[in-house]
Amino acid sequence: MHTTLKPNAVRAYLLLSATMLAGSAAAAPQFLPSKAGDLVPKQIVAPTAAPDMMQKSVAAPELSREAVTMSWAVQGDIVTAPQTFVAQSREYYAEVSADELAAGVTIHTTSPRAVVRLQPLTATSGPREKLAIHPQSLVLTNAAGRSFDAGSGMEMLVSADKLNKADLPFAEGTSAFRIHKDLGAGALKLRAPELQGSDRYLVNVVEPESKLALTMQTDAPSYLHGQQLTIMPELVEQDGTVVKQRHALGKLTGYVTSPAGRNFPVTFKVDKDGRMRARLPIDADEAPAPGLWEVHASGPSQVNGQTVIRSARLAFGVAMPVARLNGSAVMVNEPGSVGVGLGVEVGAAGRYETRGLLYGMSGGVMKPLAVAHAAQWMEPGTNQIVLRYSSELLAGATGPFEVRDLTLLDQGRMGVLQRQQQGLTIDERDIVRTAAPATAAKQPVRTKQPPVNS
Secondary structure, eight states: OOOOOOHHHHHHHHHHHHHHHHHHHOOOOEEOOOOTTOBOOSSOOOOSSOHHHHSSOTTOOOOOOOOEEEEEEOOSOOOOSOOOOOEEESEEEEEEEHHHHHHOEEEEESSSSOEEEEEEOOOTTSOGGGGOOOGGGOEEEOTTSOEEOTTTTEEEEEOHHHHHHTTOSOOTTOEEEEEOGGGOSEEEEEEOTTOOSSOEEEEEEEOTTOSEEEEEEESSSEEETTOEEEEEEEEEEEETTEEEEEEOOOOOEEEEEOTTOOEEEEEOEEOTTSOEEEEEEOOOOSOOOSSOEEEEEEEEEEETTEEEEEEEEEEEEEEOOOEEEEEEEEEOOBTTEEEEEEEEEESSOEEEEEEEEEEEEETTEEEEEEEEEEEEEEOSEEEEEEEEEEGGGGTTOEEEEEEEEEEEEETTTTEEEEEEEEEEEEOGGGOOOOOOOTTSOOOOOOOOOOOOOO
């Protein structure tokens, strides 16, 4: 007995066959070798903190167990190479006592109209706001020995109560003033004759008009526990945003802080190439805490007989490598979408996210087509997460395809665990181009967890 299929049934049968064929016959996508600048964990590390403490950062939102996947067309310029942030400073900080301020402390400027901020740090004799110093009670003395009091050597005087009323993000008791332009630049002595005692103050000198800046950057935007951090400072002279000259740095001291509050001193040394660097093996085995790691550096230099003091601060990401992509990938195509299943080796339970930028051949050149994100809860062991691209996003493009900027994120502990500029290749034969069934209900747009710093 023979049965004749109706046209609609034939189309459904062919669609089902193509989908089954895609899942069984498609060749595995191939992972590409890592490149310089990629963040690739060699192995996962079991943290020593309690498992329940390692699932998420302190004060992080409760993590969802729901699996979420989404994709969209590429818009705007695409940059897949890792980008490190360059901090730039035209200011410095100095901590002094009330007695030292009463005797006079020297402040160094390299340009006129520097701004000076005074902030009480400790209060052994009462609330900090009561230790506020009004700028009119200060005395400035120039290099020629001439003194300026009662605000005569200043402009734009701002008392602590005015800063308070302005609702500006300064600590209680902070006051500020700008040095009058007629005093020029150089060394000035700052005195607060009415002070006495051991209370501590922070003196902040900001030079917005100076051409001399301390820049600082790390050799990577993100790190993993056990990797080596390299810090690279420079003293540059700029004309606008253009660096005109680099100057030798003097003595620079610094330290690195973790989000949990641990402190690691670093030593800056001049390398064989003449550049100053500091290095630190990263120990990130601590209970998760929100925030980034930071490097702080400060010190004086001499430029054409002039003292230049600068303080800089730079943030960077660090993560415990509690999971990694294990190098396995399979095609998981469905009607209306192209999926790539990625193997994930997990050492600590948590919510993990993958991101990938899909490139394909269009007009004879490789072009970015779509971005996909996927997130789900994973338990320790071997897991799979699927990056899924809507078929319509591949229209007009052909293989070979590449998934670039392939990233694995730890959403709960808010860290970048792995990032490859070129992730994997997909052959045209692995792609099954089908539209989503017309009867399928439209899937709601899912909102993923807040992105972590990358």
